[in-house]
Amino acid sequence: MTELVVRRLLVDMQAPIPRHWCGGEAFPTAFFNALSMSFPVGEQFFIDSVRNGFKGLPPDQQERCRAEVQGFIGQEATHRRVHGLYNEHLEKQGLVNEWGPRADRRLKLLEGQDPRHALAITAANEHFTAIMANWLLHNPGQLASEDSRLATLWLWHSSEESEHKSTAFDLYQALNGNDEWRIKWFRRVTAYFLADTLRQTMNNLRHDGALWKWRTWKGLASFLFGKRGLIRMTYKPWREYLRRDFHPSQQDASEGRRWLAEHGDRYTAVGAPA
Numbered sequence: 001m002t003e004l005v006v007r008r009l010l011v012d013m014q015a016p017i018p019r020h021w022c023g024g025e026a027f028p029t030a031f032f033n034a035l036s037m038s039f040p041v042g043e044q045f046f047i048d049s050v051r052n053g054f055k056g057l058p059p060d061q062q063e064r065c066r067a068e069v070q071g072f073i074g075q076e077a078t079h080r081r082v083h084g085l086y087n088e089h090l091e092k093q094g095l096v097n098e099w100g101p102r103a104d105r106r107l108k109l110l111e112g113q114d115p116r117h118a119l120a121i122t123a124a125n126e127h128f129t130a131i132m133a134n135w136l137l138h139n140p141g142q143l144a145s146e147d148s149r150l151a152t153l154w155l156w157h158s159s160e161e162s163e164h165k166s167t168a169f170d171l172y173q174a175l176n177g178n179d180e181w182r183i184k185w186f187r188r189v190t191a192y193f194l195a196d197t198l199r200q201t202m203n204n205l206r207h208d209g210a211l212w213k214w215r216t217w218k219g220l221a222s223f224l225f226g227k228r229g230l231i232r233m234t235y236k237p238w239r240e241y242l243r244r245d246f247h248p249s250q251q252d253a254s255e256g257r258r259w260l261a262e263h264g265d266r267y268t269a270v271g272a273p274a
């Protein structure tokens with residue numbers, strides 16, 4: 001059982017955000033903006049999957065993980081809301097979210113299926129978010145910004161992703177979900193996640209007028225493949241999920257705990273929804 005606190009972020013998302021808020025660079029800005037666009041639909045799906053999985057547990061097991069499930073739902077619901085405000089600014093900048101509606105259509109195909117499929121997809125996505133979150137928490141300089149609101153938002157979100165990374169996985173196991181399907185879905189989710197991230201990032205760069213600039217591609221190379229680049233640093237933890245004895249708690253979550261302990265002035269703790 002992980003104790004999950006729901007936190008309200010003390011960041012005012014009313015004022016517009018700079019066009020290249022991330023280090024003044026087009027590529028990382030477009031990349032993070034793409035991820036943000038996926039969250040309202042994606043995180044609603046995670047909430048629904050976990051809620052449905054929870055309903056399938058016998059009453060004694062429900063009692064044991066009720067608080068954690070409520071905490072998970074509260075955290076993801078807060079992320080959705082804050083990223084919704086962030087995404088409104090992106091829309092005003094002329095960016096077009098195609099990822100959200102596409103994911104929504106795809107996820108609807110799962111309606112009426114065994115709830116363990118949705119949970120396996122959620123657990124796979126949660127692994128993705130947890131390893132990216134850990135990378136970000138270890139490399140906060142990637143979020144260098146003239147507007148500190150966004151660095152705070154991403155590091156708060158990352159810390160909570162790191163904190164609740166086991167919830168969907170544990171529920172899947174509690175419902176006797178097997179490793180074969182867990183790994184099968186992880187491979188599929190990886191393919192979709194990479195393709196969707198790439199498509200939406202390119203789409204954002206195109207609308208930003210930065211797609212065919214040399215500086216954009218130089219930024220891409222160092223952001224993804226540089227010494228502390230995202231792909232270089234996350235490949236190993238990504239692969240761990242393929243092991244039959246994998247559990248999310250085997251991966252380090254100390255940086256998220258440290259960030260939350262040191263930045264208590266950026267949020268207030270609130271109760272989880274009933």
Ligand SMILES: [Fe+2]
Binds near residue numbers: 043
């Ligand atoms: Fe989240």
Ligand SMILES: [Fe+2]
Binds near residue numbers: 046126164
């Ligand atoms: Fe999450």
